[in-house]
Amino acid sequence: MEDPLHPFELHTYIPLSLLGLDISINKAVLMMLLVVGAIILFLTKARSSGSLVPTKLQSVAEIMVEFIRGIIHDTMGPEGMRFFSLVTSLFLFILFSNLLGLIPGSYTITSQLVVTGVFAVAMYTLSILLGLKIHGPKFIKAMLIPSGTPPFIVPLMIIIEIISQLARPISLAVRLFANMTAGHVIIGVLVGLTMSGGLLIGWLPFSFTIALYGLEVGIAFIQAYIFTILACVYMGDAYHLH
Amino acid sequence: MARPNWWGSSMPPSQDPMFAGLGQAMKVGTDLLAALIVGGGLGWAVDTYVLSSKPWGLVVGLILGLVAGIRNAYRAAQHWDKS
Numbered sequence: 001m002e003d004p005l006h007p008f009e010l011h012t013y014i015p016l017s018l019l020g021l022d023i024s025i026n027k028a029v030l031m032m033l034l035v036v037g038a039i040i041l042f043l044t045k046a047r048s049s050g051s052l053v054p055t056k057l058q059s060v061a062e063i064m065v066e067f068i069r070g071i072i073h074d075t076m077g078p079e080g081m082r083f084f085s086l087v088t089s090l091f092l093f094i095l096f097s098n099l100l101g102l103i104p105g106s107y108t109i110t111s112q113l114v115v116t117g118v119f120a121v122a123m124y125t126l127s128i129l130l131g132l133k134i135h136g137p138k139f140i141k142a143m144l145i146p147s148g149t150p151p152f153i154v155p156l157m158i159i160i161e162i163i164s165q166l167a168r169p170i171s172l173a174v175r176l177f178a179n180m181t182a183g184h185v186i187i188g189v190l191v192g193l194t195m196s197g198g199l200l201i202g203w204l205p206f207s208f209t210i211a212l213y214g215l216e217v218g219i220a221f222i223q224a225y226i227f228t229i230l231a232c233v234y235m236g237d238a239y240h241l242h
Numbered sequence: 243m244a245r246p247n248w249w250g251s252s253m254p255p256s257q258d259p260m261f262a263g264l265g266q267a268m269k270v271g272t273d274l275l276a277a278l279i280v281g282g283g284l285g286w287a288v289d290t291y292v293l294s295s296k297p298w299g300l301v302v303g304l305i306l307g308l309v310a311g312i313r314n315a316y317r318a319a320q321h322w323d324k325s
Contacts, residue, residue: 163281163310171276175268226265 004188075236098220120172131238281307
């Protein structure tokens with residue numbers, strides 16, 4: 001049976017190096033370029049007609065814009081709209097990587113912990129910097145000591161709050177990575193079972209593959225949504241001290 | 243239009259209860275785990291590099307991580323009531 005983890009291996013296509021850094025073009029890099037290309041194509045296509053009565057693609061794009069505007073207003077309030085382009089880019093990139101990764105033979109970028117980790121740490125750092133810029137050192141105090149804490153448990157609360165703050169980027173990164181990887185591994189295992197089962201019993205794992213494929217499409221949307229909304233919630237915490 | 247309609251619309255609004263509920267469930271699960279990892283990791287680091295107090299740093303770290311995780315989940319659940 002084929003190794004279900006085989007699709008996650010990276011193979012270098014064009015070896016490159018810059019100042020001792022390995023910047024080779026591998027499967028993931030190629031796929032990232034494809035994802036960005038697909039997003040640009042989608043948005044320019046959606047925009048091209050520009051008519052008052054929207055085309056199908058245009059209304060999909062408009063629903064998406066409304067959706068992201070809703071997320072930002074719910075979490076950060078209207079002043080968070082200055083991050084609209086950042087949040088939209090994040091959402092579209094993760095969504096398109098998840099969805100394009102579902103095409104058999106392609107590669108799921110978000111199944112690499114490095115990719116999700118960089119996104120998570122970047123968004124978390126941005127939220128901390130934003131809080132420091134708006135509220136100054138008071139932000140750190142409000143972050144580590146929740147209001148209404150009795151003085152005698154303040155040292156304990158500081159340790160617990162540091163742990164729960166550090167857990168934020170980790171849970172953000174691991175959630176997306178684990179969901180995408182696990183889904184693809186399960187599909188891989190079931191396809192392997194289909195191959196070795198033959199016609200007699202192979203139809204059973206194959207039908208599960210089809211059902212799981214539908215589930216994975218749903219997971220692709222949900223994970224992109226969760227990543228985006230949590231990044232917004234963390235930035236919202238920076239705006240509104242609780 | 244004849245197409246699968248899993249969430250009531252093709253791109254669900256953020257207020258969709260089904261969609262938001264799934265998101266919240268996913269969030270709480272990994273939040274518990276991540277806090278435990280961070281707590282255990284910090285405890286282990288204190289054990290190995292700072293105090294050489296094996297295994298007490300790991301034990302205390304895991305307990306604090308569990309507390310932080312449950313606190314995170316509790317805090318998230320408080321937000322659900324408001325919305």
